[in-house]
Amino acid sequence: MTAKISRRALFNAGLAGAGAIAAAGVGVPLGINWRGNPSAGVLLMSDHPLPRAYQRPLVTPPVLRPVRADGATDYYEVTQQVAQAEMLPGVRTPIWGYNGIFPGPTVISHSGRRTVVRHRNELPVPTVVHLHGGRTPPEFDGYPIDLVLPAGARDDSAWGGLASQMHGEINQGERTYEYPLDQRAATLWYHDHRMGFTGASVWRGLAGFHIVHDDEEAALGLPSGDHELPLMIADRAFAADGSMRYPALDPSMVEPGVQDRWVSGVMGDAILVNGVIWPYREVPAVRHRLRLLNASNSRRYRLALDPPPPGGGGLVQIGSDGGLLDRPIRHDAIEIAPAERFDVVVDFGRYRPGQTVDVVNELGSGGTRQVLRFRVGGRVADDSRIPAVLSSSETLAPGSVVAHREFRFRTGKVGDMTGWLTNGKPFDPHRFDAMPKLDTTETWTLQSDFHHPIHLHLVHFKVLARDGKAPTEFDAGWKDTVDLRPNEEVQLITRFSGYRGRYVLHCHNLEHEDMAMMSNFLTI
Numbered sequence: 476m477t478a479k480i481s482r483r484a485l486f487n488a489g490l491a492g493a494g495a496i497a498a499a500g501v502g503v504p505l506g507i508n509w510r511g512n513p514s515a516g517v518l519l520m521s522d523h524p525l526p527r528a529y530q531r532p533l534v535t536p537p538v539l540r541p542v543r544a545d546g547a548t549d550y551y552e553v554t555q556q557v558a559q560a561e562m563l564p565g566v567r568t569p570i571w572g573y574n575g576i577f578p579g580p581t582v583i584s585h586s587g588r589r590t591v592v593r594h595r596n597e598l599p600v601p602t603v604v605h606l607h608g609g610r611t612p613p614e615f616d617g618y619p620i621d622l623v624l625p626a627g628a629r630d631d632s633a634w635g636g637l638a639s640q641m642h643g644e645i646n647q648g649e650r651t652y653e654y655p656l657d658q659r660a661a662t663l664w665y666h667d668h669r670m671g672f673t674g675a676s677v678w679r680g681l682a683g684f685h686i687v688h689d690d691e692e693a694a695l696g697l698p699s700g701d702h703e704l705p706l707m708i709a710d711r712a713f714a715a716d717g718s719m720r721y722p723a724l725d726p727s728m729v730e731p732g733v734q735d736r737w738v739s740g741v742m743g744d745a746i747l748v749n750g751v752i753w754p755y756r757e758v759p760a761v762r763h764r765l766r767l768l769n770a771s772n773s774r775r776y777r778l779a780l781d782p783p784p785p786g787g788g789g790l791v792q793i794g795s796d797g798g799l800l801d802r803p804i805r806h807d808a809i810e811i812a813p814a815e816r817f818d819v820v821v822d823f824g825r826y827r828p829g830q831t832v833d834v835v836n837e838l839g840s841g842g843t844r845q846v847l848r849f850r851v852g853g854r855v856a857d858d859s860r861i862p863a864v865l866s867s868s869e870t871l872a873p874g875s876v877v878a879h880r881e882f883r884f885r886t887g888k889v890g891d892m893t894g895w896l897t898n899g900k901p902f903d904p905h906r907f908d909a910m911p912k913l914d915t916t917e918t919w920t921l922q923s924d925f926h927h928p929i930h931l932h933l934v935h936f937k938v939l940a941r942d943g944k945a946p947t948e949f950d951a952g953w954k955d956t957v958d959l960r961p962n963e964e965v966q967l968i969t970r971f972s973g974y975r976g977r978y979v980l981h982c983h984n985l986e987h988e989d990m991a992m993m994s995n996f997l998t999i
């Protein structure tokens with residue numbers, strides 16, 4: 476009971492109005508291995524035996540069909556529901572799914588065409604829907620205390636009542652989100668974002684792809700159709716009864732947080748791609764576009780092709796979080812932190828027909844090294860290309876910078892427990908840590924103690940420097956999430972365009988996010 480009460484203090488700071496929060500830098504959370512843990516979280520083992528790798532085919536989530544459309548808008552409906560999935564052979568695993576599936580259905584939009592999604596909540600807990608990477612007006616961005624209550628619930632008192640006490644928006648049973656999608660072609664994703672419970676809800680299945688196309692991309696001749704695969708990579712652990720294990724402090728999801736051992740993040744021992752544990756895919760020996768998304772709560776990956784194609788450089792990156800790169804970048808391996816997207820082309824024509832090619836995680840070992848197997852089939856005609864110039868995106872002139880801000884992301888005491896702080900403070904929906912002026916450019920310095928994949932809503936940014944030196948080969952293009960490593964300082968530049976209002980920035984290690992590593996900015 477004490478643990479519960481103190482956890483609650485995580486988010487009560489703003490309410491109480493008291494400065495009950497101790498400064499940062501006190502104590503190191505249990506379970507953190509500060510050095511030599513590039514995967515970032517702490518392993519949670521399955522009690523249920525895991526299947527052999529590469530026995531089940533990859534599935535791609537179904538594309539959601541609009542319920543209607545008019546001149547400028549497509550309208551969709553999604554029901555969030557409890558369902559069962561066969562993740563372990565012959566076993567039914569309860570999930571929470573958009574339309575009852577994990578990943579949720581893929582929404583496909585054309586840039587500039589308004590997409591309206593009505594979500595109905597038939598789950599036992601309140602939810603919030605956020606479109607990650609979307610340039611969305613604040614009222615539709617899925618602010619963490621703007622709840623969609625379970626159908627039939629009248630208020631959030633059964634869940635502690637915190638959101639209504641904090642003047643969050645309380646929607647009964649359903650909520651319509653409107654997305655202008657006035658932005659470049661890119662791989663976006665939607666997921667739950669309820670304050671304090673994002674980790675637990677995404678773990679149970681509340682995540683899906685939302686892909687935006689545009690004319691610039693369509694003119695390039697990139698691999699498409701069956702040769703374009705969205706790949707949602709996520710790790711999970713299973714209990715003896717086949718349900719997904721998650722070390723929530725309060726399984727009824729009234730009090731946020733995870734057990735101390737997992738404060739630095741929860742990692743499973745099974746790697747899933749599109750909801751299937753270690754799947755395989757038969758592919759013809761032609762170019763394929765792989766939209767890689769790390770939807771794991773805390774696990775970082777270093778993805779590589781095993782074996783690499785003759786000559787190397789098998790992962791040709793064409794896009795990042797915010798859409799196409801200006802020019803392709805050839806990688807032997809890609810480091811991907813939670814919420815990051817890498818859009819890559821792999822030419823299976825560089826392999827012999829009949830060969831198997833694994834996507835492996837070089838940061839894992841045993842099962843967590845395995846991700847996905849391709850079985851290369853025969854050669855077929857391939858008229859796809861990777862143009863040398865993909866896009867010519869805007870550049871932000873350093874001379875136009877009007878403000879500079881600094882954010883420090885550190886562990887620290889929140890009340891009497893360990894949590895995660897931004898500039899020494901836990902999340903408070905009513906405190907603004909930055910008020911950028913609309914349509915101005917700023918540089919931000921982000922500084923870390925541990926691995927923190929930092930995500931900004933509303934904007935995309937470019938990484939200018941790491942520890943004063945050049946960014947890494949994984950920082951290219953427009954980003955909305957940047958992979959801060961332990962004791963690192965990252966500088967980024969962004970332009971706050973789009974909409975006025977309140978947005979969050981936060982760590983996308985979902986356990987850090989749930990344990991208060993979130994802050995607000997207000998565009999004015």
Ligand code: C2O
Nearest residue numbers: 605607668814930
């Ligand atoms: Cu992917 Cu604020 O979230």
Ligand code: CU
Nearest residue numbers: 606607608932
């Ligand atoms: Cu986001």
Ligand code: CU
Nearest residue numbers: 927982984987
């Ligand atoms: Cu973090």
